[in-house]
Amino acid sequence: MSERLHASAPDGTRVPISIVYRRDTPHDSTAPLLLYGYGSYGISMPVNFSSNRLSLLDRGVTFAIAHIRGGGELGKPWHDAGRMHKKQNTFTDFIASAEHLIAEKYTTSQKLVMEGGSAGGLLMGAVANMRPDLFRIVITHVPFVDVLNTMLDASLPLTVGEYEEWGNPLLAADYFYMKSYCPYTNLEPKAYPAMLVKTSLNDSQVMYWEPAKYVAKLRTLKTDLNPLLLKTNMGAGHGGASGRYDYLREVALNYAFLLTHLGIRS
Numbered sequence: 160m161s162e163r164l165h166a167s168a169p170d171g172t173r174v175p176i177s178i179v180y181r182r183d184t185p186h187d188s189t190a191p192l193l194l195y196g197y198g199s200y201g202i203s204m205p206v207n208f209s210s211n212r213l214s215l216l217d218r219g220v221t222f223a224i225a226h227i228r229g230g231g232e233l234g235k236p237w238h239d240a241g242r243m244h245k246k247q248n249t250f251t252d253f254i255a256s257a258e259h260l261i262a263e264k265y266t267t268s269q270k271l272v273m274e275g276g277s278a279g280g281l282l283m284g285a286v287a288n289m290r291p292d293l294f295r296i297v298i299t300h301v302p303f304v305d306v307l308n309t310m311l312d313a314s315l316p317l318t319v320g321e322y323e324e325w326g327n328p329l330l331a332a333d334y335f336y337m338k339s340y341c342p343y344t345n346l347e348p349k350a351y352p353a354m355l356v357k358t359s360l361n362d363s364q365v366m367y368w369e370p371a372k373y374v375a376k377l378r379t380l381k382t383d384l385n386p387l388l389l390k391t392n393m394g395a396g397h398g399g400a401s402g403r404y405d406y407l408r409e410v411a412l413n414y415a416f417l418l419t420h421l422g423i424r425s
Contacts, residue, residue, distance in 0.1 A: 160179065160180055160181070160182045160184075161177070161178065161179040161206075162177075162178050162179075163175060163176070163177060163178075164176040164178060164259065164260075164263070165259075166225075166252070166255045166256040166258070166259035166260075167255060167259070168228075168248070168251060168252050168255045169251050169255065170248075172228070172240075172248075172252070174225065174226065174227060174228070174252045174255060174256055175226040175232065175233075176223055176224065176225050176226065176256050176259070176260070177206045177223065177224045177226065178221060178222070178223040178224075178260075178265070179212075179216065179221070179222050179223075180216060180220075180221040180222070180265075181216050181217065181219065184216075184219050184221060185219075186264055186265065187264055188261075188264045188265075188266065188267050189267075189270075190219055190220070190221050190265065190266055190270065191219065191220045191221070191266060191270040191271070191272065191421045191423070192220065192221040192222070192223060192260060192265055192266035192270065192271055192272065193215065193220055193221070193222050193223070193272045193273075193274060193417065194223050194224075194225060194253075194256065194257055194260065194271065194272065194273050194274070195222070195223070195224045195225070195273075195274050195275060195279075196224070196225045196227055196253045196256075196273065196274075196275050196279055196282050196283075197227075197229075197230060197275060197276075197277075197278060197279040197282065198225075198227035198228060198229035198230045198241055198249040198252070198253065198278070198279070198282055199229045199230070199241070199242070199249070199278035199279070199281070199282075199324065200229075200231075200238070200278065200324060201229075201230065201231035201235065201237075201238035202230055202231055203226075203230055203231040203232045204224050204226060204230060204232070206224065211407070211410050211414075214414060215414065215417075218418065218423050218425070219423070220417075220418075220421075220423070221265055221266065223256075223260060223265075225252065225253050225256035225257075227241065227248075227249050227252035227253050227256065227282075228240040228241030228245070228248045228249055228252050229241025229242055229246065229248070229249040242323075242324050242325070243323075243324070243325070243326050243333075243336075244326070244332070244333075244336050246325070246336070246340060247339075247340060249282060249285075250282060250285045250286050250289060250340065253273075253282060253286055254286060254289065254290050254293065257271060257273070257290075257293050257294070258293070268292060268293050268294065268295065269295050270295060270421060271293065271294050271295055271296075272294065272295060272296040272297075272298065272417055272421070273286065273294050273296075273297055273298070274297075274298040274299070274300075274413070275299060275300070275302075276299065276300030276301055276302065277300070277301050277302070277303055277364065277365060277397065278303050279299075279300075279302075280299040280300060280301060280302020280303055280304060280365070280370075281302060281303040281304060281306060281342060283297050283298075283299040283302060283342075284299070284302055284304040284342025284343070284373065285340050285342050285345075287342070287351055287352065287354075288342060288345045288346065288347070291349060291350060291351045291352055292350075294352045295352055295353065295420065295421070296352055296353045296354075296355075296416070296417060296420050296421070297351075297352050297353070297354045297355070298354075298355045298357075298413050298416065298417065299354070299355070299356050299357070299370075300357045300358075301357065301358050301359060301362055301364070301365045301370070301397055302342075302356065302358075302365065302369070302370050302373070303365050303369065304341075304342040304343050304369055304370060304373040305341070305342075305343040305344075305369040305372065305373060306325065306337050306340070306341040306342070306343075306344075307328060307334075307337050307338055307341040307343070307344050308343070309366075309369065310322075310325055310326075310327075310328045310337060311328050311329075315366070316363060317363075317364060325337060342373065343369075343372065343373050343376065346373075346376050346377055346380050347380060348380045348381070348382055349380075349381070349382055350381065350382050350383035350385075351377065351381045351383060351385065351387070352385060353385040353386050353387070353416075353420050354374075354377075354385070354386070354387045354388065355388050355390070355412075355413065355416045356370050356373070356374050356387070356388065356389050356390070357370075357389075357390045357391075357392070357409075357413075358370040358371065358389070358390070358391050358392070359391065359392040359397065360391055360392065360393045360394070361394070362397045363397065364397040365397065367391060370389065371389065371391070374387060374389040386420070388416070390412070392409075
């Protein structure tokens, strides 16, 4: 069963959500749900078929995509409404989507998982800082979590070209706006969800030290006993494992982490 829902953002904007689940999955707040998001560079998240995803759906896990601002689903204005000094809309749209799914009894915060990679990893980090109570599990891939320090390093291959998406931190207004949401900068002592953080040694877009230092800092600050795992692929780049079976092993690890911490054993 697939549906299109709409959440209401804090400013009243209707945020589309695509959702799929087995027809016999209960709609009474008891089902676990995986919410995926990206929301950057004007890139749309396509609603396509995934054979891998069937292993989640068959186990009663609902899958949803939040088509948040910063992406391109509703044209260039949708992108512009989630970049530069409007980047916070990306994060609040995702939070609004999660709250809507809970309010409509698709899941609860204790069974809600969020997943994203690269700039979607920035989304994961920012949302985990803002609303750690809203999610049980976070799965993030090659996450762009040290926004401020990376954007201050113009020697990195992508930094200067990224000014149009995030801003130029040499300008005070841009610097302080980025600082307000940078996941690494805004870590603080409190309880966080269980996390699986994955990176790659040969990543030229999000350097491996970003998630490594993020995890190291978070381990010193978090007040909970939830697992915080860092996995570094020593032979991959930004796209992760490229071989067919190596890629499936990566997916299997994600699902194993998710299912284990949701208590789904079969």
